[in-house]
Amino acid sequence: MKINTSIYRKPAVLFLVLLLAASCKKADRAYDKLLDIPELELGSGFIYKGSYLVGDTMVMYGRLNPSKSDFKVRIGNAAAPMLAWRNIPKDSLGVGGSIFANGLDEVKLKITSAMGAGEERQVHITSGGLTIEGPAVDILLTSPDTTSFNYALRLGLYYYMPEAGTKLFYCVNGKGSIYLYESGIIKAIRNRRASAIVTDFTDQYGSFTIHTLYGGGADFHERYVYFSALTEENSTEAASNHIFRLCRYDMETQELKALNRTLIPKDPNMATLERAFLPYEGNISAAKLQAVTGIFPDSSGNVVLAMQHFIHQPTPLNNRLNIIANLRADGALKYQFKNQDYNFQYYDPASGGLKNTRNVPGVSIAGDKYRISPNEKLLYQISPVGWTNSGYKMYDLITGDLLNSFTPKEETGNWVLEGPFSSLTFRDQHGFSNFYSHFPLPGKRLLLLLNRFQYLSEHRTTVLNFSSHTASPYAPLLDEGGLFDNGSYIEDPVLNYDEQGHLYIFSATAREILKTEKK
Numbered sequence: 001m002k003i004n005t006s007i008y009r010k011p012a013v014l015f016l017v018l019l020l021a022a023s024c025k026k027a028d029r030a031y032d033k034l035l036d037i038p039e040l041e042l043g044s045g046f047i048y049k050g051s052y053l054v055g056d057t058m059v060m061y062g063r064l065n066p067s068k069s070d071f072k073v074r075i076g077n078a079a080a081p082m083l084a085w086r087n088i089p090k091d092s093l094g095v096g097g098s099i100f101a102n103g104l105d106e107v108k109l110k111i112t113s114a115m116g117a118g119e120e121r122q123v124h125i126t127s128g129g130l131t132i133e134g135p136a137v138d139i140l141l142t143s144p145d146t147t148s149f150n151y152a153l154r155l156g157l158y159y160y161m162p163e164a165g166t167k168l169f170y171c172v173n174g175k176g177s178i179y180l181y182e183s184g185i186i187k188a189i190r191n192r193r194a195s196a197i198v199t200d201f202t203d204q205y206g207s208f209t210i211h212t213l214y215g216g217g218a219d220f221h222e223r224y225v226y227f228s229a230l231t232e233e234n235s236t237e238a239a240s241n242h243i244f245r246l247c248r249y250d251m252e253t254q255e256l257k258a259l260n261r262t263l264i265p266k267d268p269n270m271a272t273l274e275r276a277f278l279p280y281e282g283n284i285s286a287a288k289l290q291a292v293t294g295i296f297p298d299s300s301g302n303v304v305l306a307m308q309h310f311i312h313q314p315t316p317l318n319n320r321l322n323i324i325a326n327l328r329a330d331g332a333l334k335y336q337f338k339n340q341d342y343n344f345q346y347y348d349p350a351s352g353g354l355k356n357t358r359n360v361p362g363v364s365i366a367g368d369k370y371r372i373s374p375n376e377k378l379l380y381q382i383s384p385v386g387w388t389n390s391g392y393k394m395y396d397l398i399t400g401d402l403l404n405s406f407t408p409k410e411e412t413g414n415w416v417l418e419g420p421f422s423s424l425t426f427r428d429q430h431g432f433s434n435f436y437s438h439f440p441l442p443g444k445r446l447l448l449l450l451n452r453f454q455y456l457s458e459h460r461t462t463v464l465n466f467s468s469h470t471a472s473p474y475a476p477l478l479d480e481g482g483l484f485d486n487g488s489y490i491e492d493p494v495l496n497y498d499e500q501g502h503l504y505i506f507s508a509t510a511r512e513i514l515k516t517e518k519k
Contacts, residue, residue, distance in 0.1 A: 036128035039063045041104060042135070051138040051420030052111045053470075057083065060134070064105040065127040073107070076121035076139060078114035082107060115139055119422075138422050140470065148501040151518055152477035158504060158515040159189050168495060168506060169216035169225070170296050172440070176498030178513060179218045179225060184210070186225060186249070188218075189513070197225060198249050203258040208233040208245070217295035217303070220375060225249045226259075226303060228292030240266055244290050246305075259331075260289045272349060280361055284331045298374035301329030304397060306370070323362065324370070324379065326397065336400055337379065338362035363400035365393075372397070373440035380446055382438055394444070394466050404444075404466045417450070417462045421469045426450065426462070437505065439494035443467065447474055447494065449505075474503075479519055 040062040041047075048060045058080065065071060066085040073080045085107045093104060115121060116139065123134040161182065169179035169186075178189040179197070186198035201208050208231040216227035231245050232238065241263040249256045265271050277288050294306030307323040324337040338360050369382040379395040391407030409416075409425040416425040426448075437449040444466040461474035495504045495513065502516045 036065065036068075037063075037130050038065055038125050038127040038132050040125070040132070040134050046104075047135070049137070049423050050135070051140065051422040053140050053420065054111055054113045054117070056111045058109045058111055058137075060107050060109070060125075061104050063102070064107055064125065066105055066107050068127045070129060071127045072125075073109055074122075074124045074126070075109075075111070075137065076115035076118075078112060078116075080109035080115070081112065083110055084108045111139060138420055140420050140468070149475040149518075151475070152479065153475045153502075153516040154479040154519040155505065155507075155514040156517050157512055158192055159194070159513040161511050161513065164511075166511075167213050167216065168493070169218055169227070170294065171218040171222070172496050173220045173222065174442075174497055174499060175222075176496055176502070176504055176515075177218070177222060178495050178504060179216065181210075181213045181216060181227065186216070186227065188222075197251065198256065201231075201256065203245070203247060203256045205258060205261060206233060206235070208243075214291040215293045215295050215306070217297050219297035219301075220299035223251055224297065225251065226295045226297060228289070228295060230291075237263055242266055246284070246289055246292055259284050259327075260287065262287075262289050264288075264290065281325075281333050281335055284327055284333045287333045294372070296372045296374040298377075302374070303327040304372050304374050305333075306372070323360070324372075324397075325362075335361040336363065336397060337365050337395070339364075339366065363395075365395070369438065371438050371440050371446065373442075376440075376442065376444065378403075378440065378444065380438065380440060392446070392464065406469075417460055418472050419470060421464075421471065424471055437494050439503075441497070447503075449478065449494070475516075477519070478516070 040060060046061040048058055052058060058075075060073070064085075066082065071082075073082070085105060087102075088104045088106055090101065090103045119138045120136040121139050122136055125132050125134060159178070161180070163182055165182075167181040169181070171177050171179050176190070180187055180189070182194075185196050187194045188197050189195075201210065210229045211232050212230040214228045214230070216225065218225045226246070226248050228244070228246050231243050233243060237243065242265075244260075244262045244264065245258050246260040247256055247258050264276050279287055281287060289305075289307065291308045292305050293308055294304075296304040296306075298304075303326075305323075305325045305327055307325060322339045323335055325333055325335045327333050365381060366383070371380040371382065372378070373380070374397070377397040379397050381393040381395065383391065383393075392405060393402060394404040395401065396403055406421045406424075408421075409423075416423050418424075437447070439447040439449075441447050441463065446464045446466070448462045448464065450460040450462065461478050462471050463474050464471050493506050495506055497503050505514045505516075506512075507514055
């Protein structure tokens with residue numbers, strides 16, 4: 001007998017249809033549930049900043065579902081007030097991915113003091129009964145420094161230096177004074193005019209001439225001028241020795257005094273450790289000093305000395321500072337820092353050759369550039385980003401303690417030159433900070449002048465404030481008028497500033513001292 005199966009087929013098909021419909025509904029509900037889960041978009045161009053000041057607006061992107069009744073973002077200790085939100089259609093984004101299926105939510109939030117100031121404030125996003133955690137942020141209560149100028153600056157000629165051998169001295173006191181060694185004379189420049197300070201080089205040892213001047217500095221009150229030089233004199237000692245002097249000139253009494261006079265044998269085979277380098281420290285009159293390339297007097301009679309040592313020829317071995325020492329007002333000399341890659345080289349009679357020693361006092365540090373603020377007792381170390389000790393570090397000049405440090409983020413097309421330290425971006429992919437000058441300012445601040453040739457259309461000024469951990473512009477714009485070499489990393493130093501805040505800058509390209517003025 002033939003069985004009619006059609007009576008069974010129809011219910012089976014109906015059952016399958018109903019089963020598939022139920023499965024689809026479950027899948028739809030599951031998919032809808034997935035869409036309810038908030039998700040941040042953390043890709044380039046969408047991730048929110050890592051640092052904010054109170055009052056800032058935070059913008060986050062993702063599948064956030066801000067229309068849900070329970071939507072909220074908690075940052076630190078408090079919920080963030082939502083200022084506005086919108087949905088960006090997928091078609092206008094130009095990207096794919098499941099997170100963009102329904103477009104992208106943009107939410108703007110207010111940063112408040114109730115969230116609490118500090119680093120690593122947790123970010124939690126709640127929507128549709130689910131909570132996720134986003135990258136933590138830093139919140140600062142203090143605003144960056146206000147700009148010294150709210151208008152653009154340009155550079156004008158202040159003083160022209162025709163001689164290549166001119167040596168600039170350190171003098172930072174907010175009065176705009178500049179000291180230098182030019183044509184065999186130590187001069188002061190005030191109000192665009194040069195006046196002779198030291199013309200007769202005679203100290204307690206007698207008359208001498210300067211063969212090579214290494215460095216100089218004037219104190220904050222402009223009473224004393226210090227200089228270090230390889231000198232020549234008419235004495236029996238001069239026949240077989242290089243004679244190095246560290247001198248101080250009293251501008252009130254017009255007395256020139258050699259604080260230190262060191263004899264180093266001209267014959268390298270006679271330059272033993274004892275004769276060339278010892279003692280390192282102690283009373284300034286007895287210590288061995290050679291090329292003091294940086295002299296930084298403070299306002300209390302103390303002087304910071306940046307030194308180099310050599311024995312083969314009366315010129316520095318390199319341009320790096322190898323020793324940083326403190327010379328107290330009572331005459332006591334103490335090595336405070338040493339370059340960790342540096343050692344003294346001396347003649348060893350036992351082996352008949354040169355020998356290195358690393359038994360040099362001081363805290364070992366490594367860096368490419370150093371800047372000193374003697375009145376605040378601070379040392380700033382600047383190293384190319386990418387080094388083991390990269391970025392910016394601030395040390396106590398007396399104790400040697402590391403007080404502060406930070407490394408700017410790598411530049412990826414968007415320069416960030418103001419705001420909290422953690423949000424700053426001003427270095428390139430080669431690992432060098434693109435600034436042609438670093439200049440300490442009072443209040444634990446470091447002024448940076450940025451090269452125009454590195455991505456920006458104009459020169460920018462940025463002041464790093466190590467007290468508030470923020471950066472702000474010194475002026476909105478600095479038009480340098482083509483007076484700097486924008487294609488190199490050679491620094492054109494800021495020399496001083498005046499009562500109005502204007503800067504005095506040396507241009508190595510133009511061999512001119514320039515002064516900022518309103519553009």
